[in-house]
Amino acid sequence: MKSSPAVRALGVAIGAALLQIVMITAFAWPSAHLAPRRLPVVVAGPAAGAVAERLTHARPGAFAITTRPDEASARRALTDRDAYGAIIASPSGTRVLTASAASPAVAQQLDVLAQQFAPKRDAAVNAMPAVQDVVAADPDDPRGTGFGGMALPLIMSSIAGAAFLTFTVRRVAWRAAGVLLFALLGGLGSAAIAQGWMSLLPGPYLAIAGVMAFTIAAVTGTVAGLAAALGRAGLGVGAIAFLLVGNPLSAATSAPELLPRPWGEIGQYLPPGASATLLRSVAFFDGAGAVRPLAVLAGWTVLGAVLIVLGARRARAGQAAAADRAPEPALT
Structure with missing residues (x-):
């Protein structure tokens, strides 16, 4: 038994409305809830243990932290795509290494993180800890x-x-x-x-x-x-x-x-x-x-x-x- 044109029109309208809701949800929902969730980062240097503990307590569940003995091994972690960023912690100050080519969005968040780890003596001279982009995004598309x-x-x-x-x-x-x-x-x-x-x-x-x-x-x-x-x-x-x-x-x-x-x-x-x-x-x-x-x-x-x-x-x-x-x- 064939359905009437009115029933078919109603069915198509309802189906299209549902599809629209699904599409809006599918495309907007992930972007609206962006936040670090076990984001791989490396902490290296003499004060790596203290910085890793501080970061763990400050942002529970946000980062998957591994420690490396020195800056060279931390850089290798970024170039090998084992981590998105690295914090180099030493008595002289804190520096952050990023790889914006892996994700400009993550690099921006790590830039903010670098400011949070600024030692008090750096603030006294109005200096922020250095942030270096180890693997930079294409210069013609820096934001990705x-x-x-x-x-x-x-x-x-x-x-x-x-x-x-x-x-x-x-x-x-x-x-x-x-x-x-x-x-x-x-x-x-x-x-x-x-x-x-x-x-x-x-x-x-x-x-x-x-x-x-x-x-x-x-x-x-x-x-x-x-x-x-x-x-x-x-x-x-x-x-x-x-x-x-x-x-x-x-x-x-x-x-x-x-x-x-x-x-x-x-x-x-x-x-x-x-x-x-x-x-x-x-x-x-x-x-x-x-x-x-x-x-x-x-x-x-x-x-x-x-x-x-x-x-x-x-x-x-x-x-x-x-x-x-x-x-x-x-x-x-």
Whole structure:
């Protein structure tokens, strides 16, 4: 029994309103609750123990503190992406090391933290403890707004590519070829724009292009595979997973440890979060910290390939069933 136009209109209106609420919540809620949550920092120097204890009591649960014997090892912790910042505590004063390339938002918070650790004698001479940026963000994008602005278009265009391939290419095998070609061309083109025109990312061009191509393959392949295996409803499933859930939790404009737990960690196991982390590692840290996000993108890419294969088998089974149901031609 078919529903009336009024009932369908009411259902669509209610569904659209609910979707709007979900989207606003998904995108605004994480940003509205940014705060350090076991943020990795290092304390080094002769007075490291006292400073670590003070920091623990002042901000319970905010920092995951480790101590290092000297400033050189603290710097290595930042360049290896083991920590976002370091406090160098010595009898002569307190200095803070940051890595704004890992997260400009975290670097700003550590700048404020440095002022809180200013010794009284520094205040008497109107001097603040030094803050040094060990791994700086790109000078053309010091706040990371351009970097964060790349995340949403990259994911949206990847989902759109999967939808176009689903609607325009009937054979699943050719859709898979389209995914690979789109990933290759999209990665090369996106990296050229990000590095050449906008100057948002340093690092080797081919490595940046490879990360973007890998991201496109993971998202487009998985969404196209869902559509092949589940039908067009798979497009909606992919869009919800990667756009409504993955993008807000990617921490592309902040850091996973600033998002409410456990959502920041969950976001790193979805392509948007893994892509942002991998891009930072390749562009600014010579690949340090790239293993896990690379494995995550590889896993999603493999899942997409498996779904495409299952979709191809589903299509062949449907064609065979249709052929069996077809009436035999009449004999003359």
